[in-house]
Amino acid sequence: MPGMKIGEVAGLAGVPASTIRYYERIDLLPEPKRIGGQRVYQPEVVEDLEVIGMAQELGFTLDEIRTLLNSFRSGEGPNQVCREMAEDKLEELGELVDKAIKMKRILEHGLTCTCTSLQGCYVAQRGSTS
Amino acid sequence: MPGMKIGEVAGLAGVPASTIRYYERIDLLPEPKRIGGQRVYQPEVVEDLEVIGMAQELGFTLDEIRTLLNSFRSGEGPNQVCREMAEDKLEELGELVDKAIKMKRILEHGLTCTCTSLQGCYVAQRGSTS
DNA sequence: TTAGATATTCAAGTTAACTTTAAGTCAAGG
DNA sequence: CCTTGACTTAAAGTTAACTTGAATATCTAA
Numbered sequence: 001m002p003g004m005k006i007g008e009v010a011g012l013a014g015v016p017a018s019t020i021r022y023y024e025r026i027d028l029l030p031e032p033k034r035i036g037g038q039r040v041y042q043p044e045v046v047e048d049l050e051v052i053g054m055a056q057e058l059g060f061t062l063d064e065i066r067t068l069l070n071s072f073r074s075g076e077g078p079n080q081v082c083r084e085m086a087e088d089k090l091e092e093l094g095e096l097v098d099k100a101i102k103m104k105r106i107l108e109h110g111l112t113c114t115c116t117s118l119q120g121c122y123v124a125q126r127g128s129t130s
Numbered sequence: 131m132p133g134m135k136i137g138e139v140a141g142l143a144g145v146p147a148s149t150i151r152y153y154e155r156i157d158l159l160p161e162p163k164r165i166g167g168q169r170v171y172q173p174e175v176v177e178d179l180e181v182i183g184m185a186q187e188l189g190f191t192l193d194e195i196r197t198l199l200n201s202f203r204s205g206e207g208p209n210q211v212c213r214e215m216a217e218d219k220l221e222e223l224g225e226l227v228d229k230a231i232k233m234k235r236i237l238e239h240g241l242t243c244t245c246t247s248l249q250g251c252y253v254a255q256r257g258s259t260s
Numbered sequence: 261t262t263a264g265a266t267a268t269t270c271a272a273g274t275t276a277a278c279t280t281t282a283a284g285t286c287a288a289g290g
Numbered sequence: 291c292c293t294t295g296a297c298t299t300a301a302a303g304t305t306a307a308c309t310t311g312a313a314t315a316t317c318t319a320a
Contacts, residue, residue: 086237107216
């Protein structure tokens with residue numbers, strides 16, 4: 001039962017097979033074993049793809065994601081480079097959450113107000129919770 | 131005193147002047163008035179640029195940002211298209227915050243654990259707050 | 261008034277992250 | 291065996307968002 005072809009993995013993870021091959025080419029995913037030249041995957045790869053997708057949405061580049069994943073996979077625990085990256089990213093994530101909340105306020109207000117400019121709009125700028 | 135040249139705006143907003151011209155070309159920023167052929171800006175443009183930057187970090191495309199900004203600027207309040215976009219985006223922002231929190235947990239844990247795979251790591255996956 | 265910084269346009273170049281295409285090869289059903 | 295659909299590679303094409311270059315103009319300070 002374990003051992004899926006690329007099409008099945010693609011279906012489960014919600015990405016095209018071409019993307020999976022691309023990730024392998026840029027060393028974001030390890031080369032899977034092959035049967036008759038075709039890639040055969042274990043179910044974990046689906047979770048890898050989900051983590052990659054999540055990280056991307058949060059603004060990590062594929063380069064950064066590779067560093068993080070490789071550090072995880074290396075078996076020697078996170079190294080210094082990875083540690084620093086993670087710390088930096090944690091800070092960025094904190095700021096991201098703040099910005100998301102600010103932007104939510106602007107959008108929520110945009111749904112109801114009739115200001116003619118963002119600048120002139122007290123609520124959007126100052127964040128009254130109206 | 132009001133009336134800044136492009137270089138000053140660029141300095142204040144922390145973007146290159148070429149980006150400001152680019153935003154104007156794609157109708158993300160309105161054409162400013164000119165003196166002797168050179169662009170002259172009012173201070174509000176700096177806040178516009180900050181909003182654009184913030185929105186970009188949150189995953190909005192410049193196309194989406196244009197729609198939102200134009201709706202704000204139109205003076206007729208948000209229209210239907212904008213309203214729907216804002217509602218969709220609000221939902222996405224909610225999800226983004228959830229993911230950011232999940233990712234924070236993974237990274238925080240990555241700083242201390244020695245798991246050899248993301249899959250095998252109970253804490254990263256299940257989110258013990260340890 | 262003249263040097264040097266800063267501005268202008270337009271077109272072409274860049275980078276990340278895919279996607280598509282061409283030309284095949286493999287696996288399963290009839 | 292033959293067809294069909296999913297797989298293979300390598301290389302070229304695509305899109306968003308800028309960035310750079312070249313040639314020219316204008317502003318500003320000595």
